[in-house]
Amino acid sequence: MSDAAVESAKRAAAQQAVKDHFDPTATNVGIGSGTTIVYVVEAIKQVSTNPAIRFIPTGYQSRQVIVQAGLTPVAFDSLPEDTMFDVAFDGADEVDAELNCIKGGGACLFQEKLVAERAKKFVCVADYRKKQDRLLTVWPTIPIEVAPIAVPTVLKGLRTLGSNNPKLRTTLLEKSGPLKTDQDFFIVDAPFKTLLCESDVKAGKGKGDGSDGTWEVNKLSEAVKALTGVLEVGIFSGLNGPDAEKIRSTDGVRTVTSGQKPVAVYFGMQDGTVEVRTAK
Structure with missing residues (x-):
């Protein structure tokens, strides 16, 4: 199109x-x-x-x-x-x-x-x-707003949660450094496997808590938000x-x-x- x-x-x-x-x-x-x-x-x-x-x-x-x-x-x-x-x-x-x-x-x-x-x-x-039908089908990552000082801590935490290669978002002119939000925070883009809906978990398609490699939308949002240094998670759910x-x-x-x-x-x-x- x-x-x-x-x-x-x-x-x-x-x-x-x-x-x-x-x-x-x-x-x-x-x-x-x-x-x-x-x-x-x-x-x-x-x-x-x-x-x-x-x-x-x-x-x-x-x-x-x-x-x-x-x-x-x-x-x-x-x-x-x-x-x-x-x-x-x-x-x-x-x-x-x-x-x-x-x-x-x-x-x-x-x-x-x-x-x-x-x-x-x-x-x-x-x-x-x-x-x-599911989040992270085409869109590749979860955007996360992070305090600048906490970026290394958050990146490590995201990898622990199962994100493959989360990255700090830079400006279009890369030499200008990380992109800043209106709050002067940074954005980390974190890829995960396609997320489950609540109905998927009820149907037994995965635990959705990360323990089996699957995450349900709400549970992932809660887990990422709990990382010290995260201001907000780009998942709107609940x-x-x-x-x-x-x-x-x-x-x-x-x-x-x-x-x-x-x-x-x-x-x-x-x-x-x-x-x-x-x-x-």
């Missing part, structure tokens, strides 16, 4: 996602990073330029997209801690059958996860290349926003405060249609 066809697929997915999930009377809307988000903001602008809506970017690039569209950007940390976003739109590097996502190809994974977890619902927009909101202990106390999986993923397809995967 040509570059033009891919861009057309992204635009179609963005337009449908915005049509289904953007409310022109919303108060706070999260805007993720990446090439697909340009089309999300384009579609939002066609529906509303209400200056009262606050758009929360996940990094420098998405803030510039918001500004150039004539919309109102607001920094994440300028909002009160109990402020929830009506919706958050973002892309993904790969999405599996259970709506788990790999994100971080653009090095904004930490802020993307902050915004996704603050949203009442996270809606993912992507093209057909990102649609897979619960989505609505499901997290429902979970309470027997005495009615909230035991889960946020979700990070999308409620729906919109894939622009090669033939111009849009395929939607929703939470089961």
Whole structure:
């Protein structure tokens, strides 16, 4: 497929996602990073330029997209801690059958996860290349944001977990050194074998805890996050926003405060249609 066809697929997915999930009377809307988000903001602008809506970017690039569209950007940390976003739109590097996502190809994974977890619902927009049954089918690595001083420690830990040759991401101009995130952290890209879904483990296709060489999405995310020096892992898994909101202990106390999986993923397809995967 040509570059033009891919861009057309992204635009179609963005337009449908915005049509289904953007409310022109919303108060706070999260805007993720990446090439697909340009089309999300384009579609939002066609529906509303209400200056009262606050758009929360996940990094420098998405803030510039918001500004150039004539919309109102607001920094994440300028909002009160109990402020929830009506919706958050973002892309993904790969999405599996259970709506788990790999994100971080653009090095904004930490802020993307902050915004996704603050949203009442996270809606993912992507093209057909990102649609897979399992994570790490085509996309080769898990992006991980790491404190610079901890890079050797994290690399060793990743190898212990079974990653084959994790690497520190450098800039396009390699002599400029490691790529830096908006937090002045580094990105490590860690390859693993194709990840199992929860249903795979239940079906006996592997233990999923690394002991037999297989990792289930949630268990790998937890294991990597536990390595000292890791700020965030580019796996978006677990619960989505609505499901997290429902979970309470027997005495009615909230035991889960946020979700990070999308409620729906919109894939622009090669033939111009849009395929939607929703939470089961």
